Amino acid sequence: xxxxxxxxxxxxxxxxxxxxxxxxxxxxxxxxxxxxxxxxxxxxxxxxxxxxxxxxxxxxxxxxxxxxxxxxxxxxxxxxxxxxxxxxxxxxxxxxxxxxxxxxxxxxxxxxxxxxxxxxxxxxxxxxxxxxxxxxxxxxxxxxxxxxxxxxxxxxxxxxxxxxxxxxxxxxxxxxxxxxxxxxxxxxxxxxxxxxxxxxxxxxxxxxxxxxxxxxxxxxx
Ligand SMILES: O=C(O)COP(=O)(O)O
Ligand SMILES: [Mg+2]
Numbered sequence: 001x002x003x004x005x006x007x008x009x010x011x012x013x014x015x016x017x018x019x020x021x022x023x024x025x026x027x028x029x030x031x032x033x034x035x036x037x038x039x040x041x042x043x044x045x046x047x048x049x050x051x052x053x054x055x056x057x058x059x060x061x062x063x064x065x066x067x068x069x070x071x072x073x074x075x076x077x078x079x080x081x082x083x084x085x086x087x088x089x090x091x092x093x094x095x096x097x098x099x100x101x102x103x104x105x106x107x108x109x110x111x112x113x114x115x116x117x118x119x120x121x122x123x124x125x126x127x128x129x130x131x132x133x134x135x136x137x138x139x140x141x142x143x144x145x146x147x148x149x150x151x152x153x154x155x156x157x158x159x160x161x162x163x164x165x166x167x168x169x170x171x172x173x174x175x176x177x178x179x180x181x182x183x184x185x186x187x188x189x190x191x192x193x194x195x196x197x198x199x200x201x202x203x204x205x206x207x208x209x210x211x212x213x214x215x216x217x218x219x220x221x
Pocket of ligand 1: 013016050051052053113114116117173
């Protein structure tokens, strides 16, 4: 039996759920190392923190915390580097294109709720053809709150014109599941994302988990 009620729309997290943006996030911060004469570090060094944005990337590249006095300037340099490369290596996870095609064929509206700022998420989703049929893209700064607060999820449901209870939220991080549950949505943890075997979706309280994008179809009727 389904752990949630009938679903009329699917909302997705972006990084680590629909797209693998880790190679470009890692390249943007690694460029800052080589610009300073430091060794380049492999993508595997950065990948597991790709969902944590500038804080995660600068922490791994320079062991720098957000309370460091240079953090704001370093973050802006990282942002500019990222803007310049963010569509170079970023791609949808295997199976995402087929999943979206299935949702579109079934007439199920879908959208994106990400913590990534509009400055990056809007151009990125416009550049990738997969997102042409997304009904909405709600970003970390679209509303006054970001996940784990439920407000961006409420905003996405409002834009699609459905009650939150009719929406499913799929994400790869605990904050996604906390936000989805607080919004009253069915929640699915994507374990193929960045946390990998460090993730414990059962402890997060997700209604279910999927280890491939296409496995989501098992939760839709
Ligand atoms: O860039 C971030 O902060 C994370 O983005 P996400 O919410 O799409 O995983
Ligand atoms: Mg994510």
